[in-house]
Amino acid sequence: MTERSVAQRGRPRSEKARLAILAATTEVLLERGLAGTSMDVVAGRAGVGKATIYRWWPTKEALALEALYHSWAVAVPDEPDTGSLRGDLAALLLPWARRLRTQPYGRIVAAFITEAQTNSEFEKEYHARFVRPRREQARAAIGRAAVRGEIPAGTNVELTLDLLYGPLYHRLLHRHAPLSDRFVTDIVDAVLRAIRPERPAVMVRARGDHNRVRTP
Amino acid sequence: MTERSVAQRGRPRSEKARLAILAATTEVLLERGLAGTSMDVVAGRAGVGKATIYRWWPTKEALALEALYHSWAVAVPDEPDTGSLRGDLAALLLPWARRLRTQPYGRIVAAFITEAQTNSEFEKEYHARFVRPRREQARAAIGRAAVRGEIPAGTNVELTLDLLYGPLYHRLLHRHAPLSDRFVTDIVDAVLRAIRPERPAVMVRARGDHNRVRTP
Amino acid sequence: MTERSVAQRGRPRSEKARLAILAATTEVLLERGLAGTSMDVVAGRAGVGKATIYRWWPTKEALALEALYHSWAVAVPDEPDTGSLRGDLAALLLPWARRLRTQPYGRIVAAFITEAQTNSEFEKEYHARFVRPRREQARAAIGRAAVRGEIPAGTNVELTLDLLYGPLYHRLLHRHAPLSDRFVTDIVDAVLRAIRPERPAVMVRARGDHNRVRTP
Amino acid sequence: MTERSVAQRGRPRSEKARLAILAATTEVLLERGLAGTSMDVVAGRAGVGKATIYRWWPTKEALALEALYHSWAVAVPDEPDTGSLRGDLAALLLPWARRLRTQPYGRIVAAFITEAQTNSEFEKEYHARFVRPRREQARAAIGRAAVRGEIPAGTNVELTLDLLYGPLYHRLLHRHAPLSDRFVTDIVDAVLRAIRPERPAVMVRARGDHNRVRTP
DNA sequence: CGGTAATCGAGACGGTACGTCATGTCTTACA
DNA sequence: TGTAAGACATGACGTACCGTCTCGATTACCG
Numbered sequence: 001m002t003e004r005s006v007a008q009r010g011r012p013r014s015e016k017a018r019l020a021i022l023a024a025t026t027e028v029l030l031e032r033g034l035a036g037t038s039m040d041v042v043a044g045r046a047g048v049g050k051a052t053i054y055r056w057w058p059t060k061e062a063l064a065l066e067a068l069y070h071s072w073a074v075a076v077p078d079e080p081d082t083g084s085l086r087g088d089l090a091a092l093l094l095p096w097a098r099r100l101r102t103q104p105y106g107r108i109v110a111a112f113i114t115e116a117q118t119n120s121e122f123e124k125e126y127h128a129r130f131v132r133p134r135r136e137q138a139r140a141a142i143g144r145a146a147v148r149g150e151i152p153a154g155t156n157v158e159l160t161l162d163l164l165y166g167p168l169y170h171r172l173l174h175r176h177a178p179l180s181d182r183f184v185t186d187i188v189d190a191v192l193r194a195i196r197p198e199r200p201a202v203m204v205r206a207r208g209d210h211n212r213v214r215t216p
Numbered sequence: 217m218t219e220r221s222v223a224q225r226g227r228p229r230s231e232k233a234r235l236a237i238l239a240a241t242t243e244v245l246l247e248r249g250l251a252g253t254s255m256d257v258v259a260g261r262a263g264v265g266k267a268t269i270y271r272w273w274p275t276k277e278a279l280a281l282e283a284l285y286h287s288w289a290v291a292v293p294d295e296p297d298t299g300s301l302r303g304d305l306a307a308l309l310l311p312w313a314r315r316l317r318t319q320p321y322g323r324i325v326a327a328f329i330t331e332a333q334t335n336s337e338f339e340k341e342y343h344a345r346f347v348r349p350r351r352e353q354a355r356a357a358i359g360r361a362a363v364r365g366e367i368p369a370g371t372n373v374e375l376t377l378d379l380l381y382g383p384l385y386h387r388l389l390h391r392h393a394p395l396s397d398r399f400v401t402d403i404v405d406a407v408l409r410a411i412r413p414e415r416p417a418v419m420v421r422a423r424g425d426h427n428r429v430r431t432p
Numbered sequence: 433m434t435e436r437s438v439a440q441r442g443r444p445r446s447e448k449a450r451l452a453i454l455a456a457t458t459e460v461l462l463e464r465g466l467a468g469t470s471m472d473v474v475a476g477r478a479g480v481g482k483a484t485i486y487r488w489w490p491t492k493e494a495l496a497l498e499a500l501y502h503s504w505a506v507a508v509p510d511e512p513d514t515g516s517l518r519g520d521l522a523a524l525l526l527p528w529a530r531r532l533r534t535q536p537y538g539r540i541v542a543a544f545i546t547e548a549q550t551n552s553e554f555e556k557e558y559h560a561r562f563v564r565p566r567r568e569q570a571r572a573a574i575g576r577a578a579v580r581g582e583i584p585a586g587t588n589v590e591l592t593l594d595l596l597y598g599p600l601y602h603r604l605l606h607r608h609a610p611l612s613d614r615f616v617t618d619i620v621d622a623v624l625r626a627i628r629p630e631r632p633a634v635m636v637r638a639r640g641d642h643n644r645v646r647t648p
Numbered sequence: 649m650t651e652r653s654v655a656q657r658g659r660p661r662s663e664k665a666r667l668a669i670l671a672a673t674t675e676v677l678l679e680r681g682l683a684g685t686s687m688d689v690v691a692g693r694a695g696v697g698k699a700t701i702y703r704w705w706p707t708k709e710a711l712a713l714e715a716l717y718h719s720w721a722v723a724v725p726d727e728p729d730t731g732s733l734r735g736d737l738a739a740l741l742l743p744w745a746r747r748l749r750t751q752p753y754g755r756i757v758a759a760f761i762t763e764a765q766t767n768s769e770f771e772k773e774y775h776a777r778f779v780r781p782r783r784e785q786a787r788a789a790i791g792r793a794a795v796r797g798e799i800p801a802g803t804n805v806e807l808t809l810d811l812l813y814g815p816l817y818h819r820l821l822h823r824h825a826p827l828s829d830r831f832v833t834d835i836v837d838a839v840l841r842a843i844r845p846e847r848p849a850v851m852v853r854a855r856g857d858h859n860r861v862r863t864p
Numbered sequence: 865c866g867g868t869a870a871t872c873g874a875g876a877c878g879g880t881a882c883g884t885c886a887t888g889t890c891t892t893a894c895a
Numbered sequence: 896t897g898t899a900a901g902a903c904a905t906g907a908c909g910t911a912c913c914g915t916c917t918c919g920a921t922t923a924c925c926g
Binding site: 008009010014017043047048049050051052055 | 899900901902903904905906
């Protein structure tokens with residue numbers, strides 16, 4: 001690499017400042033939400049100049065995104081494979097719901113979603129970091145279940161993912177009821193009922209778009 | 217009331233100004249989202265003084281709430297009773313999804329949800345106007361279905377409501393896929409499968425996208 | 433006037449704020465010079481928002497100019513006519529020098545001159561307010577003296593003005609010696625000697641600082 | 649000195665960098681004045697790190713002072729002795745005025761004077777380099793003239809110096825008229841008239857701008 | 865039908881935060 | 896040790912918006 005061979009020039013970026021900024025940002029975000037988070041306050045709390053923040057993050061939103069990602073990236077469990085779809089989904093969703101309960105993360109997630117509505121650059125980044133990875137893990141679990149024959153091969157996966165995550169985000173954002181463990185497992189069970197093979201069934205393949213029923 | 221009996225004195229409130237403000241607000245909200253909507257711009261576009269806005273709405277958020285409510289309140293269909301839960305839910309959700317598709321309402325709804333995270337006064341009002349009424353209509357439909365014996369008496373209604381609305385809000389807000397009619401009916405069907413009595417079922421029709429199980 | 437007939441609309445400008453801003457500006461200018469004067473400090477000391485300052489003055493320099501002008505405009509004596517050039521010039525220059533001695537105005541004047549070097553808009557305004565008027569007064573006094581035959585009709589007026597004001601500004605700005613009353617009168621006397629009619633003269637008094645030639 | 653005897657260690661100071669810095673500084677100063685001169689721009693134009701500048705000059709102002717001094721120090725004529733005060737003063741002032749006309753030095757000198765108003769350290773240095781030496785040369789010329797009997801022994805030298813330099817600085821800084829050769833000689837002549845012995849004089853020529861009194 | 869009073873449009877007000885820029889210090893790798 | 900590069904803390908800049916205020920003008924009712 002040409003860039004590499006030139007060897008880095010100038011004073012290297014301060015890791016200490018970077019971590020202080022991310023920590024201060026997460027802290028203020030949780031206290032006041034994104035709109036209530038001012039760069040001056042973040043800079044002050046991190047013991048850092050505002051210009052240092054703007055040198056590395058173009059906007060408050062980009063900073064917030066990375067701050068939350070950084071704060072969550074600590075100890076993200078790898079994709080579990082428990083042998084059953086129910087187990088896999090629980091392993092995926094329960095820890096997530098539990099973390100969301102520990103702090104008022106809803107106000108941050110809501111602000112991200114709001115920003116994503118009018119800022120497509122941000123939307124891309126938000127999805128890449130917070131939405132797609134979790135969705136992919138769930139999709140993989142569903143794929144394994146189909147391979148095992150646990151669910152029909154023709155299951156509408158996108159719909160299933162929305163049935164799983166939709167209600168969880170709904171409670172996170174609307175706060176009409178707690179995001180309890182019970183709620184998570186109820187969602188998983190309901191979704192499993194909705195997609196499980198409709199036995200006793202006789203369908204081999206009739207016609208249609210995606211349904212692929214396999215009876216034992 | 218003394219105030220009432222004294223009869224109102226002074227110049228009456230201008231209905232023209234009120235409507236111009238609400239229209240301008242909705243317009244700017246759709247163009248730029250809540251954060252991008254400034255009171256100066258709304259006042260300018262409505263041909264109104266800023267003070268006139270603040271005389272009737274305490275904050276930008278309260279104004280936005282009422283503006284969207286006003287813009288939606290035109291022709292809201294009453295609670296339908298089609299005779300089947302499936303029909304009732306479709307009658308409830310399809311028009312809603314259709315309206316949401318006509319304009320970038322997601323950016324307004326997202327902003328409302330975000331504001332509700334840190335402003336409990338606003339949250340109360342937002343729920344009272346936009347969340348609770350729809351939820352109650354769906355709850356009533358579910359109640360009627362239980363009375364008819366269409367679904368088990370012990371159905372978890374709260375869970376069911378979240379299973380219906382969660383995925384819809386999810387697509388509205390995350391925009392990973394369109395809020396199509398098909399998606400709405402798929403959700404309804406999936407939820408009906410999830411809550412139907414768990415008795416042996418007999419396939420009625422082998423063809424078609426919407427074939428559903430009928431309990432004998 | 434069309435503008436007049438429309439009658440003023442909107443809240444009128446706050447005279448109180450205007451005076452507070454001018455006073456605070458002069459104060460800070462004298463304490464810290466123009467470069468050391470920040471708009472934030474002026475706004476703070478005047479109890480005014482920064483935007484209010486920028487609404488009426490485009491730049492810090494324009495504000496400073498008007499602030500000093502305002503502070504000096506109080507009780508500016510009209511053009512004197514004492515009957516002799518010497519008296520007129522003393523009446524013009526002595527009060528000016530005396531005021532300059534009361535406060536460190538040199539730092540403000542110097543800053544104005546510096547700004548005028550690179551900002552021609554400012555230069556125009558600076559000359560119109562601070563340089564030209566005084567120069568015109570002195571020019572008029574010289575004109576009257578020529579009419580009276582006190583000085584030759586062919587006197588180089590521009591040169592004379594520079595001979596009068598140059599040394600005064602020099603001491604104001606370079607501060608190598610005080611801008612004393614004595615210095616002012618010495619300058620006037622020297623300039624009178626330099627421009628007096630070059631006719632055979634008779635010394636009235638042979639030595640001393642203030643002796644003057646009398647033509648028979 | 650120990651430092652001297654130990655012989656300097658490490659990389660020696662780069663003369664090339666020093667000259668590049670001074671040249672770049674003068675260049676930018678002339679283009680934009682002192683306030684418009686940023687260390688980053690100077691460093692960039694000189695192809696030098698900012699720290700290298702700060703290693704050798706404590707502040708921007710000190711650098712500017714030395715840069716102008718360096719740019720002028722090239723070919724400064726020694727003190728002339730022409731045999732007459734008029735000749736000496738012309739020899740001193742004319743080349744100076746000519747150089748000042750070649751570039752917009754006024755903006756630099758003005759900035760120096762401004763800085764000197766609030767920075768006494770700078771003032772000392774500015775006087776030592778730019779004011780005192782020229783003043784001393786003129787003072788010496790006046791001294792020689794007094795010895796020769798060309799001017800009265802009691803001549804007020806300080807006043808005379810201000811009468812000479814004041815008008816020149818006045819035009820340099822206020823720019824109301826050009827700093828022409830003619831202006832310089834007019835000043836010298838006027839000052840000579842002002843300080844010449846007040847003996848009966850004989851008009852040599854009655855008209856014209858350059859007629860001078862000759863004492864018999 | 866003139867007086868009273870609330871509302872209107874306009875726009876200035878005191879604040880707060882924004883994102884940028886310059887100063888003077890520092891920290892690296894290289895010479 | 897001096898250097899080029901460039902990150903750093905600090906702090907002022909000029910702008911934008913918020914929510915309040917103060918005008919003169921307007922528009923109803925009430926006596």
